Amino acid sequence: MSAVLELDRAAVAVAGRTIWSGVSLQVQAGEFVAILGPNGVGKSTLLKAVLGLTPLSGGAMTVLGDRPGHVNGRIGYLPQRRAFDPNTRVRGVDIVRLGLDGDRWGVPLPGRLAGSAGRRARERVEEVIALVGAGAYAGRPIGQCSGGEQQRLLIAQALIRGPELLVLDEPLDSLDVTNQASVSALIRDVCRSQNVAVLLVAHDVNPILPYLDQVIYLAHGGAVMGPPEEVITADTLTMLYGTPIDVLRDRAGRLVVVGQPDAHAEHR
Amino acid sequence: MSVDLTWDLVADVRQLLSYHFMLNALRAGTIVAVVCGAIGYFMVLRRQSFVGHTLAVIGFPGAAGAIWLGVSSGFGYYGFCIAGALVIAALPGGGRAGSGLGGAGEESAVVGTVQGFALACGFLFVSLYKGFLSGLNNLLFGTITGVADHQVITLLIAGVLCLAVLVAIARPLLFVSVDPDVARASGVPVRLVGTVYLVLLGTAAAGASQITGSLLVFALLVAPAATASRLTARPYLGLGLSVLIAVLVTWLGEAFAFFSPYPIGFWVTTLAFGAYLLATGYGLLRERLGRRLVTA
Numbered sequence A: 001m002s003a004v005l006e007l008d009r010a011a012v013a014v015a016g017r018t019i020w021s022g023v024s025l026q027v028q029a030g031e032f033v034a035i036l037g038p039n040g041v042g043k044s045t046l047l048k049a050v051l052g053l054t055p056l057s058g059g060a061m062t063v064l065g066d067r068p069g070h071v072n073g074r075i076g077y078l079p080q081r082r083a084f085d086p087n088t089r090v091r092g093v094d095i096v097r098l099g100l101d102g103d104r105w106g107v108p109l110p111g112r113l114a115g116s117a118g119r120r121a122r123e124r125v126e127e128v129i130a131l132v133g134a135g136a137y138a139g140r141p142i143g144q145c146s147g148g149e150q151q152r153l154l155i156a157q158a159l160i161r162g163p164e165l166l167v168l169d170e171p172l173d174s175l176d177v178t179n180q181a182s183v184s185a186l187i188r189d190v191c192r193s194q195n196v197a198v199l200l201v202a203h204d205v206n207p208i209l210p211y212l213d214q215v216i217y218l219a220h221g222g223a224v225m226g227p228p229e230e231v232i233t234a235d236t237l238t239m240l241y242g243t244p245i246d247v248l249r250d251r252a253g254r255l256v257v258v259g260q261p262d263a264h265a266e267h268r
Numbered sequence B: 001m002s003v004d005l006t007w008d009l010v011a012d013v014r015q016l017l018s019y020h021f022m023l024n025a026l027r028a029g030t031i032v033a034v035v036c037g038a039i040g041y042f043m044v045l046r047r048q049s050f051v052g053h054t055l056a057v058i059g060f061p062g063a064a065g066a067i068w069l070g071v072s073s074g075f076g077y078y079g080f081c082i083a084g085a086l087v088i089a090a091l092p093g094g095g096r097a098g099s100g101l102g103g104a105g106e107e108s109a110v111v112g113t114v115q116g117f118a119l120a121c122g123f124l125f126v127s128l129y130k131g132f133l134s135g136l137n138n139l140l141f142g143t144i145t146g147v148a149d150h151q152v153i154t155l156l157i158a159g160v161l162c163l164a165v166l167v168a169i170a171r172p173l174l175f176v177s178v179d180p181d182v183a184r185a186s187g188v189p190v191r192l193v194g195t196v197y198l199v200l201l202g203t204a205a206a207g208a209s210q211i212t213g214s215l216l217v218f219a220l221l222v223a224p225a226a227t228a229s230r231l232t233a234r235p236y237l238g239l240g241l242s243v244l245i246a247v248l249v250t251w252l253g254e255a256f257a258f259f260s261p262y263p264i265g266f267w268v269t270t271l272a273f274g275a276y277l278l279a280t281g282y283g284l285l286r287e288r289l290g291r292r293l294v295t296a
Helices: A043-050 A092-101 A111-131 A147-159 A177-193 A234-241 B009-017 B020-045 B049-069 B073-090 B108-128 B133-141 B149-178 B180-185 B190-212 B214-221 B223-231 B235-259 B264-295
Strands: A003-014 A017-028 A032-036 A058-063 A075-078 A165-169 A197-201 A214-219 A222-226 A246-249 A255-258
Touching: A003 A043, A003 A197, A017 A043, A017 A058, A017 A197, A017 A214, A017 A222, A032 A043, A032 A177, A043 A058, A043 A165, A043 A197, A043 A214, A075 A147, A075 B180, A092 A111, A092 A147, A092 B149, A092 B180, A111 A147, A147 A165, A147 A177, A165 A177, A177 A197, A214 A234, A222 A234, A234 A246, B009 B020, B009 B235, B020 B049, B020 B149, B020 B190, B020 B214, B020 B223, B020 B235, B049 B073, B049 B108, B049 B133, B049 B190, B049 B214, B073 B108, B073 B149, B073 B190, B108 B133, B133 B214, B149 B180, B149 B190, B180 B190, B190 B214, B190 B264, B214 B223, B214 B235, B214 B264, B223 B235, B223 B264, B235 B264
Parallel strands: A032 A197, A032 A214, A075 A165, A165 A197
Antiparallel strands: A003 A017, A003 A058, A214 A222, A246 A255
């Protein structure tokens, strides 16, 4: 196995304020990794640093064996977002296609004129749409698709170039419980079948907990990484925060973290 | 000039084309319609209608100022609209689209302030240049009689440049317009594409202002595009439809203006509004029928 992501005592500062520092971790190919932690701790900033959109203020980071920002063509990215405006009159299939060649200048030639390259592009679009199971609504304007449908189409967009790393910023947020479960299962399937490493920022670990290989827990300007059963424990989190933290398990096996500062919206 | 509308359509068209000023009006109108239909499609997609309106209004002080200084109004239109586009692009967040994922909006107050100031300047220039009242009407609401040969050439050059640049940036522009965050991560220069687009929008508004007047540019920039996006959600088909509707509306509007005592701006605007109403009705009908099919 080779590391798709490696941080060595990395630090990030935004507007002169250090968000986190001394973070060292490794993500291996094909691993499903969640980034957890309270609000404002720099989870999204970590993803932006991976994409080279936010520079490091210290330490080193290697993404797919290269510097951050140089390999974004091999990374699928799904930013944190609200839903598309209901009036967005662009089809889901067009949104997916933009992930393939949206950064190229000019316009795609229509239909037959595009030749074999155009046909391959269309086939690839159909393939990823089938992979995420969005065939039934990919032809509808994306604004009229439900939150879960939009999320599946955007995952298809992120997957279309056959990335080695998927970077997902709160893809389960704003979905209802049923969709959280099905989108989580979809991401797990994609991770396993396409052998793509997944780096997923989550607000609530429970929908993805059974699928996770590793957890990165960010808090207090630092981070701990390890298997979920080792990281989401009272001892580890107490050490990370420096204040007493409890991790409770309810009857359904759901984890609840109690006592963390700014905990009101965590791990419901 | 005596104009008689008959039931013989061929004779009517022949009559219309026998006047040089009408030929020029049709040539200029066609160029302007193609450019506005295409540029406007992205304006609607990017939810930058207010910026487009402001750029059109900025053309008014430009033209009024140019006439006051004794130079061609075309310089004023293009100079002010393109400068206005660059100013808006330089405003914090001004060049950013109010994309389908939210954003923008807060800078509309700044844009609106600029627009108010532009109108005020326009009226100042008009009052500085005395005896200009009929000209004022034309600046604001357009005229078909006033298009000179050299203006058609200028419009053509500006239009061809506009379309060439638009074709070059169309795909990244679409990407940036619907999904700026992912576009940025994919390496699209979001800010640059947005700025280039605003300059195109300013150029299109400046060109159209010379035909429809500053206040009614909107008819050509927003209505055909809004109509097209009601009819289809395929981006490139929508772009083509938008151009087609803009051209038809302009041709018909110019013909109606020729055979009636009412100004061109009124006709073009009214036809564009009618097309939008029809498309909206069609969309609602299709939705309702679709729902009935699903439930049946």
